[in-house]
Amino acid sequence: MDERFEPIIDGILNQGFGIVDNFLTADEVAALASRLHERRAQGQFRAAGIGNQQVAVEKQIRGDEILWLENETATQEETTFLARVDQFMEYMNQTCYLGLRDSEFHYAVYPPGTFYKRHLDQFRSDSRRKLSVICYLNDNWQESDGGQLALFLPATQPGETEQEVTIQPIGGRLVCFESGRLEHEVRPAGRERLSVTGWLKTEGVY
Numbered sequence: 001m002d003e004r005f006e007p008i009i010d011g012i013l014n015q016g017f018g019i020v021d022n023f024l025t026a027d028e029v030a031a032l033a034s035r036l037h038e039r040r041a042q043g044q045f046r047a048a049g050i051g052n053q054q055v056a057v058e059k060q061i062r063g064d065e066i067l068w069l070e071n072e073t074a075t076q077e078e079t080t081f082l083a084r085v086d087q088f089m090e091y092m093n094q095t096c097y098l099g100l101r102d103s104e105f106h107y108a109v110y111p112p113g114t115f116y117k118r119h120l121d122q123f124r125s126d127s128r129r130k131l132s133v134i135c136y137l138n139d140n141w142q143e144s145d146g147g148q149l150a151l152f153l154p155a156t157q158p159g160e161t162e163q164e165v166t167i168q169p170i171g172g173r174l175v176c177f178e179s180g181r182l183e184h185e186v187r188p189a190g191r192e193r194l195s196v197t198g199w200l201k202t203e204g205v206y
Ligand SMILES: O=C(O)CCC(=O)C(=O)O
Pocket: 108, 116, 121, 134, 148, 149, 169, 184, 185, 186, 195, 197
């Protein structure tokens, strides 16, 4: 049993999503946030894409800017984060036999006023994305700051309606759910909203 990871698995199995606070310590959050700011100031971030559409069209759907993390160029705090994700992936494989082989993670910044409309993370027909993982890097986030993550939990029985769960993007918090199953959206952020987001993937069936 690994008490860091077990509540995430419990959540996914019992309620369709896992959520844990303090997955990252306050120091880790601060270190990643300041690295994010540094790399953004160096011009390393790009408007996130959703396909081959024009930037203007995409901005109606999502307004975040991202930077993919690469092992080769990762700084110390990024390496620490990616190593913890690897441990989680390993643990998921041992306990749930998910056959996860690969991961991809990016920083995301939502400038004030931006959002990400309702979507599923398996767009671009990338069915290798099995689990979506989001870690927030925000200091002192308030409900009035907006930027909530809304999860739309599908009905499990005929006659039921979907349920909506709203999650505050609090620093150190991790949220995890099945990429092919849960539609979700990011509500307009009232202040700059920071995260590291990624996917745990299986080997390819294209
Ligand atoms: O930042 C979040 O809360 C969710 C981000 C998201 O849905 C995505 O990047 O696909």
